[in-house]
Amino acid sequence: MKIIADENMPLVEPLFADFGELTRLPGRQLSPASVAEADVLLVRSVTQVDERLLSQAAHLKFVGSATIGTDHVDQALLARRGIRFASAPGCNKISVGEYVISALLVLAERHQLHLSGMTLGVIGAGNTGTAVAERALALGMQVCLCDPPLADAGDPREFVPYEVALCSDVVSFHVPLTREGPYATWHLLDEAALSVLDGEQILINACRGDVWDNQALLARQLGADPLRLVMDVWEQEPDLLTALIPHTELATPHIAGYSLEGKMRGTYQIYQAFCDWIGQPAQQPFAPLLPKPALDRLALQQLPDQDLLKRLVHLVYDVRRDDALFRHGFTTPADFDRLRKHYPERREWSSLHLLAAEGREHLAALGFSLATPA
Numbered sequence: 001m002k003i004i005a006d007e008n009m010p011l012v013e014p015l016f017a018d019f020g021e022l023t024r025l026p027g028r029q030l031s032p033a034s035v036a037e038a039d040v041l042l043v044r045s046v047t048q049v050d051e052r053l054l055s056q057a058a059h060l061k062f063v064g065s066a067t068i069g070t071d072h073v074d075q076a077l078l079a080r081r082g083i084r085f086a087s088a089p090g091c092n093k094i095s096v097g098e099y100v101i102s103a104l105l106v107l108a109e110r111h112q113l114h115l116s117g118m119t120l121g122v123i124g125a126g127n128t129g130t131a132v133a134e135r136a137l138a139l140g141m142q143v144c145l146c147d148p149p150l151a152d153a154g155d156p157r158e159f160v161p162y163e164v165a166l167c168s169d170v171v172s173f174h175v176p177l178t179r180e181g182p183y184a185t186w187h188l189l190d191e192a193a194l195s196v197l198d199g200e201q202i203l204i205n206a207c208r209g210d211v212w213d214n215q216a217l218l219a220r221q222l223g224a225d226p227l228r229l230v231m232d233v234w235e236q237e238p239d240l241l242t243a244l245i246p247h248t249e250l251a252t253p254h255i256a257g258y259s260l261e262g263k264m265r266g267t268y269q270i271y272q273a274f275c276d277w278i279g280q281p282a283q284q285p286f287a288p289l290l291p292k293p294a295l296d297r298l299a300l301q302q303l304p305d306q307d308l309l310k311r312l313v314h315l316v317y318d319v320r321r322d323d324a325l326f327r328h329g330f331t332t333p334a335d336f337d338r339l340r341k342h343y344p345e346r347r348e349w350s351s352l353h354l355l356a357a358e359g360r361e362h363l364a365a366l367g368f369s370l371a372t373p374a
């Protein structure tokens, strides 16, 4: 079996080498010729899996994308050609949740805001949106959810219309990119939506760049009442509207989901789907594949208040690191891909085991691991 895999996927060798001949290639440069002989294709979000790419791939039987988003894959084409497709739903939802909370803690300090009591509108209440909502609730924020598809499908949670969610102090977007249908998300934040916002509001995009009209946003930022923006994703990555960057509070190169755990879970979920497809049990367990974190144990001597929580969160992951790397290291589209390829290790909060006498439920609700006294 010939397996072609994106060079930026972790764990491919230990999980897939036994199944055939493995070739690793840069995902953005995959061409019809390079995948022509493939039986199995393993990609990330930068590879457009479409008619053109698969035009010579006569033997292809399985495509796996180690990502949550699937807008880069023509799934109807794969179905027509009888090619099995698997993505990795939820694989990096914790990473996205932690990115958003780190960003909120940074902005709260910068603008002297008290998160507890502030309102958060979550647009898209699936895996990542829920991960954000749960952590924000644990910080005392008032959360409202906007998700018309789930509301229409009878999800028992309470939902508000988009216009209502847009009035929140913080509005965080977690929708898939869709261009058609009643719930299309392309340019969900357009000139009209921007016109109802005021400059005190914080807007976060950690889903897909095209969900926000970047030109309309730049026009808004150049006016008298700019918004407080946190942008992880951009229209036309990696060739983005660079003029926007100086008008953001935090800017990063599409790494919200890049915790080590999140990336590894993505490959692992594809491995599970692949094993299921070939009718074999997934032999390898996930936990032993994760390396030990540099910092894994800490004892707390006081109740974890907002300030201590902020310090704990930023001990594990501080979004300002990624913002600084991006602001200083990004000039050309190639830099965008380089920063992503050489992304420094980042662990999830659960990698830190806290020994705490008080506030254990609160720490657990945020996603830290609790250590048991020796």
Ligand SMILES: NC(=O)C1=CN([C@@H]2O[C@H](COP(=O)(O)OP(=O)(O)OC[C@H]3O[C@@H](n4cnc5c(N)ncnc54)[C@H](O)[C@@H]3O)[C@@H](O)[C@H]2O)C=CC1
Binding pocket: 068, 069, 070, 089, 090, 092, 093, 096, 123, 124, 125, 126, 127, 128, 129, 130, 146, 147, 148, 149, 150, 174, 175, 176, 177, 183, 184, 185, 206, 207, 208, 232, 233, 254, 255, 256, 257, 258
């Ligand atoms: N920046 C990054 O690194 C990452 C970005 N993503 C992006 O985030 C997106 C969301 O991820 P998940 O939450 O895991 O997906 P999900 O599929 O679990 O949830 C998406 C939710 O959005 C809702 N939705 C769809 N159209 C909507 C609309 N017009 N208005 C409001 N809600 C709408 C859906 O009903 C669904 O509940 C992914 O599709 C992916 O594109 C995901 C992971 C990492």
Ligand SMILES: O=C(O)C(=O)[C@H](O)COP(=O)(O)O
Binding pocket: 008, 043, 044, 045, 046, 066, 067, 068, 069, 070, 092, 254, 256, 257, 258
């Ligand atoms: O999972 C998703 O969806 C994402 O957006 C990924 O985190 C993006 O990572 P790459 O696939 O572009 O490496």
